[in-house]
Amino acid sequence: MSSERKEGKIKRNANALIFPADKRTLANQQRTMMEHSDLLEIVRRPLSPDVEVEVQASREEYERVEAILENEESKYPRLWYDGTRNVAIVAAPPSRLHSNMVGGLLASIIREVSRNQGISSEVGDGLTLSTESGNTRGRTTRGWDGVIEYQEPNRSSLMIAVEVGVSQSYESLRAAISWSVCALHCRLGIVICIREQGRRQTPHPLQYSSIQVENAAVDEAEQDFRRQLMERPYGPLVRDGVTWFGRIKRVVLETYRIPDEDVLPETLLQPSRSFTIVEEGEFVGGDVPPNLQEVVLGDCIPDHILSGEAIVATPVNFFRRAWFEAQFKEGMVSTAGNRMRPRPE
Structure with missing residues (x-):
């Protein structure tokens, strides 16, 4: 724990x-x-x-x-x-799209690390995931969407922090990931910035006569949404003339690193790498390096646990179109379905 x-x-x-x-x-x-x-x-x-x-x-x-x-x-x-x-x-609570991308990215990184031939199962067992935790430094308390920690018998090291924003301001995303890297000293920060368009505001949820009727209606709509994604892979998702999820305008994947050891906790970082994955409803990330040109084993496991600089610098090729699209599309469908349900008071 x-x-x-x-x-x-x-x-x-x-x-x-x-x-x-x-x-x-x-x-x-x-x-x-x-x-x-x-x-x-x-x-x-x-x-x-x-x-x-x-x-x-x-x-x-x-x-x-x-x-x-x-x-x-x-x-x-x-x-x-x-x-x-x-x-x-x-x-507010995260949408399913938000949660899917956080969990999918972290799981993909750990899966790739565990497959590496230079890592024993004992070393790999030290990798753990943590989500939605809070930390205080001075007068500031902030949380992360997800983080990879490395657990040793007497200590725990924060390694990679992840922030995902669904139509969240870019400035607030940078502030959140900068805090994890500069104040909490995570080795690496990764941001997924998602822009949805074509839906001015959340449509008024539908009303149902019973929870059974609600579940059946949402299940039917989600099946329809999956069929729509076969023609429009990144939306919009429309049901009876109502847009329940807009078209994805852009998805950007960025990395952040601490510039030097003397950086102030409140420093606002610039990304070290930035890649566009989706543009105007089309996947354009085919040329994105699978390790984003920089993610290595040393970002996931403390250097003193690994044997030799060659192992530390081994690329972690976690980015794959297959897992990205699977997590993203199912997240879109579930988010659209949840928007159709009555909101809790």
């Missing part, structure tokens, strides 16, 4: 020990904050998947709202804090 998960478990157990008087205090605090807290108002507002909202707030206000969410044991929205700008970041 990672240190972040242990910490979360400890917090949940501590919440379970709150006495009635303490709960009344939290309830009174929440009522007081509701009268004047823009941050709590945003947290209570229903948010579409993948949305991130930035709210100007003090660190103290962030901590009070975070305490309310922890007491309610709410997994979403996630709440982070940028101490350099005094901004709270409210993150």
Whole structure:
């Protein structure tokens, strides 16, 4: 279990020990904050998947709202804090497309590392995945979409961090991955930036007479969406004249590295490599190097675990069109299907 998960478990157990008087205090605090807290108002507002909202707030206000969410044991929205700008970041749940690309990319990297002839099964067993964890440095608390860690008996090393943005601002993606690389000292950062177009806003979800009727209707629509992808591999996905997923305008894959050991935690990095995978609804990534011209075993496993510079520099050829398109298309279908379901209040 990672240190972040242990910490979360400890917090949940501590919440379970709150006495009635303490709960009344939290309830009174929440009522007081509701009268004047823009941050709590945003947290209570229903948010579409993948949305991130930035709210100007003090660190103290962030901590009070975070305490309310922890007491309610709410997994979403996630709440982070940028101490350099005094901004709270409210993150909605990820869409299936978002989750598919995070999990697919991390799994592809680990699978390729495990297949390498120079890596023993014992060494390969040290690779682990972690998703949606938070870390604090100074006054800033941020999370990642996913990370590859290397577990040793007495320590854990962060190796590769991943951020995926579905119609998220490029600036916020760069800020998120820069934090993982510069503040948390991940060896490498990888970003997938996805731009959907042709759907001005999420259509109003349909209403169904029962959950059985809802599931049957969504299942039928998803089968139709898969047929549409045979003609239009990157959308749009349309049902009864309504666009439930727009055409993919662009997908860009980027890598980020720390420029030097003295870099400040709040540094905003420029990508070291940038490759366009999809452009105007067409796959154009056929010439993208399978290791993006730089991903090597030394990015996944600490150098002292590997034997020799040649092994450290062995390319990790994780990028394959087959897994990319399979994960991406199924993510589009599932995201479109979920948009057809009634939203929770």
